[in-house]
Amino acid sequence: MEIVLFPDPRLRARNTPIETFDSGLAKLARDMFEVMYRTQGVGLAAPQVGMNVKLLIFNEEGKPEATEREIVLCNPRITSKSKERVSGEEGCLSFPGIYAPVQRHETIVIEAEDLEGNTFKKEFADWEARIFQHEFDHLDGVLFIDRFSPSDKTRLKPRLMDLKRTYQESLADS
């Protein structure tokens, strides 16, 4: 399993709801955690590994031994969010080397299914809320660069052009 890098079209494709909660799904989630830990991430959405389904995982500590922090969400829906927004720096495994501040809701309440298909509710705050909103965006084909300020967009344009060039070259090589 490899991380899909910008501007791969799978990052913008439609993600279908999960309807089958089987061992294949559990394995996909497990494999995603492994890739995330290996690449020093704290969150990962299925389209980032080339699977266009509504699944996301995260671990706010980013450490494999912190299993109690592991969150797996199938078909997540936002049911309420705080008016307060906070700005914080974000990166993304699909955008190596790119970091910029993004505004996110401070707290957020969600509903989702677990790997067995049971619906549950959960509230996230602060860092966890930020990770959730970043990954949730991926399931809508929204990328964090879409939320950058105009000045950050300008500042990071050369780096994005580099990623586009690398992607074109990888297509030409395959």
Ligand SMILES: [Zn+2]
């Ligand atoms: Zn991301």
